[in-house]
Amino acid sequence: MLPAMDRIAIFFAMGGYAAFVWPAFAVAAVVMAALVIATLHTLRRREREIAEIFKARPPRPGPR
């Protein structure tokens, strides 16, 4: 059994392909996270704007 540090180093080395494997996972993580953040940011802004409009002008009662 190798010492823990060596096993961690071997894992991150990815058999010499570290320069390709980790950027691939990083790109996927960054793009997906950015999409989630942008989606939530826009959603919250629109919810605020709608709330402001209805505070100033209550919705007309109508058939649902």
Next chain:
Amino acid sequence: MHRFANPGRFMRMASAVLPWSTAATILLIATGLVWGLFFSPPDYQQGESVRIIYVHVPSAWMALFIYSCMAAASASALIWRHPLGDLVARAASPIGACFTFIALVTGSLWGKPMWGTWWVWDARLTSMLILFFLYLGHMALLNAFDDANRGNRAAAILAIVGFINVPIIKFSVDWWNTLHQPESVFRLGGPTIDPSILWPLLIMGLGFSFFFVTLLLLRVRSEFLAARLRLAAAGR
């Protein structure tokens, strides 16, 4: 289907589904990552570089699946005037563009060590790049008009016409001699990938699907609010 044509009913259904789809996304992607990075074996030819498969292939599946959803939603908006069709198409195309981008970049990062080049103009890679531009064109057309309805219509026509690219991508590896490897999962005669790699790959694929569902529900809600804001701004 028409039960969900009422946006109010759709929003209530979305609120009920969201916590479950969020939990499924986190659980499946975490499982797929741990399995794929720690427990699945290296490939006997490609070594550890094969692990790129766990982000590259599910992203490429999503790129095609989301485009198909977008084309179906666009058709329902154009033909039946389904009120959710335009909202779904608007909500879906940025997600699809992101997955196409991930598939292209991770494919490039896989191509360099395995093929010796970042890019080749072979049929699979070129048709995927066209898919990326179709997504960008769709997003640009949506916002190219002052009248949102005209933007929706123009973008819907692009989405439907551009659907021809989806079977071309799918079968490009059979129809042309490509550097890209042939289909190894969804093929007649069953998958040719060993189960030790296939299982974490399918779990990641399922996780990415739930990620799409979760994000789509949030974005449809957001687009619904945007449409109401446009009506309010128009004084109606």
